[in-house]
Amino acid sequence: MGERRTFVFGQKTAEELEAEAGLPTEPMRVNMGPSHPAMHGTVRMVLTLDGERIRESDIELGFIHRCFEKEAEYATYTQIFPYTDRLNYVSPMLNNVGFALAVERLLGIDKEIPERAQYIRVIVGEMARIADHLTCLGASAMELGAFTPFLWFLKAREWLYTLLEEVSGARLTHSYVRVGGVVADLPTDFSEKLGARLIDIARVLNEGEGLIKDLRIFRDRMEGVGVLSAADAIAYGWSGPCLRSTGVDYDVRKDHPYLVYDRLEFDVPVGTRGDNYDRFLVRMYEMRQSLRILRQALDQIPPGPILVPDYAVTLPPKAEVYNSIEGMIAHFKLIMDGIRVPPGEVYSTTEAANGELGFYIVADGTGRPYKCHVRAPSFAILTSLTKQIDGALLSDLIPTFGMVNYIAGETER
Amino acid sequence: MSQRILDRMKERFPDAVGDTHAQHGNETAFVARERIVEVLAFLRDDPELEMNYPSDLTCVDLLGLGDGLGELQREQQGAPQDDKPRFEVVYHLYSVTKKHRVRIKCRVPEDDPTIASVAHLYPSWNWFEREVWDMYGIRFVGHPDLRRIFLYEQFVGHPLRKDYPKEKRQPLIRREGMV
Amino acid sequence: MLMIFLLGALKWLGLIMVFVMPVASLLTWAERRQSAMMQDRLGPNRANIGSVRIWGILHFVADAVKMLFKEDFVPAKAHKTLFRLAPVLAFAPVLIAFAIIPFGPTIHVDHLFKVLDPYSAPSGGERLQIFTAEFGMLFYFAIASIANYGTTLAGWASYNKWALLGGLRASSQMMAYEVTMGLAVLGMFLVTGTLEPGAMVDWQGPNPLHWGITVQPLAFLLFFTAAIAETKRAPFDIPEGEPEVIGYFLEYSGLGFGTFFLAEFVEIVFVGALMTTVFFGGYHIPGLYQNGFYFGDWFFELPHVVVAVLQVHAFIFKVIFFCWFQLLIRWTLPRFRPDQLIHLGWKKILPMSLANVMITAAVLLWLGL
Numbered sequence: 003m004g005e006r007r008t009f010v011f012g013q014k015t016a017e018e019l020e021a022e023a024g025l026p027t028e029p030m031r032v033n034m035g036p037s038h039p040a041m042h043g044t045v046r047m048v049l050t051l052d053g054e055r056i057r058e059s060d061i062e063l064g065f066i067h068r069c070f071e072k073e074a075e076y077a078t079y080t081q082i083f084p085y086t087d088r089l090n091y092v093s094p095m096l097n098n099v100g101f102a103l104a105v106e107r108l109l110g111i112d113k114e115i116p117e118r119a120q121y122i123r124v125i126v127g128e129m130a131r132i133a134d135h136l137t138c139l140g141a142s143a144m145e146l147g148a149f150t151p152f153l154w155f156l157k158a159r160e161w162l163y164t165l166l167e168e169v170s171g172a173r174l175t176h177s178y179v180r181v182g183g184v185v186a187d188l189p190t191d192f193s194e195k196l197g198a199r200l201i202d203i204a205r206v207l208n209e210g211e212g213l214i215k216d217l218r219i220f221r222d223r224m225e226g227v228g229v230l231s232a233a234d235a236i237a238y239g240w241s242g243p244c245l246r247s248t249g250v251d252y253d254v255r256k257d258h259p260y261l262v263y264d265r266l267e268f269d270v271p272v273g274t275r276g277d278n279y280d281r282f283l284v285r286m287y288e289m290r291q292s293l294r295i296l297r298q299a300l301d302q303i304p305p306g307p308i309l310v311p312d313y314a315v316t317l318p319p320k321a322e323v324y325n326s327i328e329g330m331i332a333h334f335k336l337i338m339d340g341i342r343v344p345p346g347e348v349y350s351t352t353e354a355a356n357g358e359l360g361f362y363i364v365a366d367g368t369g370r371p372y373k374c375h376v377r378a379p380s381f382a383i384l385t386s387l388t389k390q391i392d393g394a395l396l397s398d399l400i401p402t403f404g405m406v407n408y409i410a411g412e413t414e415r
Numbered sequence: 416m417s418q419r420i421l422d423r424m425k426e427r428f429p430d431a432v433g434d435t436h437a438q439h440g441n442e443t444a445f446v447a448r449e450r451i452v453e454v455l456a457f458l459r460d461d462p463e464l465e466m467n468y469p470s471d472l473t474c475v476d477l478l479g480l481g482d483g484l485g486e487l488q489r490e491q492q493g494a495p496q497d498d499k500p501r502f503e504v505v506y507h508l509y510s511v512t513k514k515h516r517v518r519i520k521c522r523v524p525e526d527d528p529t530i531a532s533v534a535h536l537y538p539s540w541n542w543f544e545r546e547v548w549d550m551y552g553i554r555f556v557g558h559p560d561l562r563r564i565f566l567y568e569q570f571v572g573h574p575l576r577k578d579y580p581k582e583k584r585q586p587l588i589r590r591e592g593m594v
Numbered sequence: 595m596l597m598i599f600l601l602g603a604l605k606w607l608g609l610i611m612v613f614v615m616p617v618a619s620l621l622t623w624a625e626r627r628q629s630a631m632m633q634d635r636l637g638p639n640r641a642n643i644g645s646v647r648i649w650g651i652l653h654f655v656a657d658a659v660k661m662l663f664k665e666d667f668v669p670a671k672a673h674k675t676l677f678r679l680a681p682v683l684a685f686a687p688v689l690i691a692f693a694i695i696p697f698g699p700t701i702h703v704d705h706l707f708k709v710l711d712p713y714s715a716p717s718g719g720e721r722l723q724i725f726t727a728e729f730g731m732l733f734y735f736a737i738a739s740i741a742n743y744g745t746t747l748a749g750w751a752s753y754n755k756w757a758l759l760g761g762l763r764a765s766s767q768m769m770a771y772e773v774t775m776g777l778a779v780l781g782m783f784l785v786t787g788t789l790e791p792g793a794m795v796d797w798q799g800p801n802p803l804h805w806g807i808t809v810q811p812l813a814f815l816l817f818f819t820a821a822i823a824e825t826k827r828a829p830f831d832i833p834e835g836e837p838e839v840i841g842y843f844l845e846y847s848g849l850g851f852g853t854f855f856l857a858e859f860v861e862i863v864f865v866g867a868l869m870t871t872v873f874f875g876g877y878h879i880p881g882l883y884q885n886g887f888y889f890g891d892w893f894f895e896l897p898h899v900v901v902a903v904l905q906v907h908a909f910i911f912k913v914i915f916f917c918w919f920q921l922l923i924r925w926t927l928p929r930f931r932p933d934q935l936i937h938l939g940w941k942k943i944l945p946m947s948l949a950n951v952m953i954t955a956a957v958l959l960w961l962g963l
Binding site for chain 1: 629632633634635755756759828829831832835836837838839840925926927928929930931932933934
Binding site: 064346 | 566
């Protein structure tokens with residue numbers, strides 16, 4: 003926001019007139035959150051307001067700090083998966099995949115994951131990405147008063163969650179991915195069901211977009227608000243749709259392909275102005291690209307095993323556990339000691355719904371990580387929020403904060 | 416691929432850059448604690464490297480790493496003291512333009528857990544440094560606003576240090592200065 | 595004199611009790627059901643008394659019971675008197691303003707079953723309008739500005755910064771849009787030559803080409819916009835924008851909140867009634883004159899009582915249509931930003947309404963009317 007001066011008839015500004023009239027004014031400090039309708043999860047902002055304009059802001063985190071990193075040091079690698087579910091609780095599958103890839107790199111088996119498992123990971127990951135974007139855009143629209151697209155988007159998200167529930171058994175906290183593959187194969191008619199849903203979702207996207215994309219009020223609220231330049235966005239460690247909205251085409255899936263993303267055809271939409279409206283559009287187009295990826299993945303997915311047949315990493319089949327001593331011992335060791343990961347360290351990045359999700363794991367040769375650090379995309383993005391909102395109106399905070407897509411789970415861990 | 420970065424760093428700072436190695440596709444360089452700002456500024460501004468993207472900043476508590484003890488034993492016996500610097504501050508840098516990544520490590524001793532802040536180079540790390548201060552008690556000298564980020568100011572200790580017991584509980588103290 | 599006064603009070607009470615309150619209460623249910631239909635969900639459909647469950651219409655009863663039995667909480671540092679007074683100030687003016695609305699034709703009790711003479715009405719009769727005054731519309735504006743105090747005081751008396759912000763937003767918004775409303779009505783005043791709503795309806799008559807919407811289309815649009823802004827509902831719901839300042843009634847609970855809530859819906863009904871009266875021919879049905887239907891040469895004679903009943907129903911139908919339309923707008927459009935709203939009010943709508951008045955006056959002068 004540029005410098006704004008209010009000119010009254012004549013030559014004097016409002017401030018000068020106020021000073022002459024002897025009306026002393028002082029900025030008002032208000033406490034936004036931790037329980038406030040616009041503070042997703044809980045975050046507290048202390049705002050110093052001059053009228054409706056934000057002069058200063060201070061963001062306070064930690065209300066949902068759940069000691070993820072401390073807990074992870076005391077859990078086996080497999081036991082960490084449920085914790086990763088709760089990082090970005092809107093798209094848990096992407097966190098599952100990210101963590102599994104990091105551990106597999108430490109084990110040196112990242113090239114040996116069966117193809118079918120890789121495709122399954124892409125499919126569930128992209129479904130989670132669509133769900134995440136739908137939630138973000140819907141919730142932001144709702145906060146601007148457009149309630150209807152929110153519920154349409156949530157309806158579409160629920161279709162995806164239902165399918166993911168069929169796959170993993172849980173609607174939200176899937177814990178579906180394992181080191182070395184995925185825990186279970188897709189249900190038999192999954193491909194047809196998802197194929198049908200993809201068409202429905204595309205329709206819902208068109209409807210929702212048609213309702214708000216070109217709406218004058220919506221555009222006025224979003225355009226030119228929360229602008230950050232590309233250079234600033236990089237310096238503030240932005241990633242994902244937010245970084246791409248400023249025109250930087252950094253997408254881990256394209257730049258450092260993992261899984262089978264190099265075999266799938268998709269585009270990376272980028273914005274031009276770096277404002278909230280661009281962030282909205284980038285997310286909108288990304289969902290279409292995800293639909294495209296899903297269609298291709300459903301076509302290409304080969305039959306085959308879904309786990310690495312290495313019983314030092316994955317559980318042996320039950321028949322073997324019950325009938326052979328080797329299977330029994332492998333099962334026992336894996337459950338009691340966890341996967342023995344050779345000493346080493348790795349920083350593995352994947353493209354989560356909000357951007358670069360990094361897992362920095364230090365292994366010391368035991369079944370539990372010595373250190374497991376998560377580089378949460380929305381934590382980095384939130385660092386610039388103060389810069390974006392200082393000087394803006396209180397109402398501008400809402401779309402800006404909404405488009406950051408602050409997820410308390412991964413930010414505060 | 417990124418070996419080039421390590422070579423260039425060594426060439427430019429022969430005395431500041433110590434060991435380098437590559438593991439699991441991550442190139443790592445150890446940098447002297449006193450020179451970290453200089454090295455990171457060079458990495459950011461060098462036109463050949465352009466490590467302009469602050470990926471991640473964290474810290475590792477090396478207390479008892481590699482002594483062959485399990486977590487439980489460490490907790491019961493207490494960790495052996497040695498003269499190795501206890502903390503490692505780990506910087507992950509990336510280049511959005513050149514698409515390469517490097518890991519910089521700085522050893523920080525236990526008796527003087529301070530390191531120069533790089534928040535002015537990479538504004539994103541303002542908060543990451545606050546997190547490391549919060550969790551490990553590494554003091555970042557020159558940080559504009561070094562407060563705890565997740566925990567409250569009255570919290571005693573730094574919970575991600577290996578000698579902070581996992582089961583330890585502290586009373587939640589009502590914070591002052593609520594508006 | 596006392597009799598006239600009592601009769602007026604009785605009529606007012608009847609109108610409020612029989613028409614306004616039921617419609618407003620039902621709107622609280624209708625809003626949720628209508629939005630649910632727009633949003634592919636069910637909405638409240640389970641409220642029932644025993645086995646009586648008419649699509650959950652009884653939900654408003656459940657609402658009322660809930661509001662009644664909730665604790666009526668007053669913040670410790672609130673200004674107790676003003677805190678209590680504010681909901682009344684917000685609610686009462688709208689109810690009073692209903693007095694100026696003509697909701698049916700003049701009833702001639704002696705001629706109920708006769709066909710009236712098309713050209714001259716019998717003298718006397720009971721007018722279905724409570725307060726007939728030459729300054730009718732001005733009376734409305736005077737009364738409506740009191741409601742402004744209700745919202746602002748609620749914000750101030752709550753001793754809450756968010757509520758205060760909401761109250762300030764409410765007062766700046768209502769001031770900005772009241773002027774436009776007045777100027778838009780001025781256009782109709784120039785055309786009809788009266789500010790008395792009943793006379794306006796009479797002037798418009800049963801011919802749709804003569805209605806306010808046809809003769810003053812721009813004034814209609816401006817007036818409708820400003821009227822929605824006056825009700826403080828989306829897209830103009832910035833005083834109570836939940837994700838931003840939460841609203842001037844932030845600290846109210848129980849019946850205090852219920853009053854604000856109901857006041858909003860009563861205002862919807864009132865705006866509907868006002869739109870009907872000023873721009874949509876009031877209780878008139880196209881082609882229905884006081885002695886029957888005329889469509890060109892085709893004529894169908896009707897006794898007075900049938901005409902009157904039809905016309906009252908036409909009025910109710912039009913009001914409900916406008917209520918529905920307002921709900922539709924509310925669930926379609928997002929919210930303005932406060933500065934955009936004030937900008938729209940003072941810099942766009944106000945000059946347009948001024949221009950409308952001038953052009954109307956010039957055209958009338960040119961036509962020599």
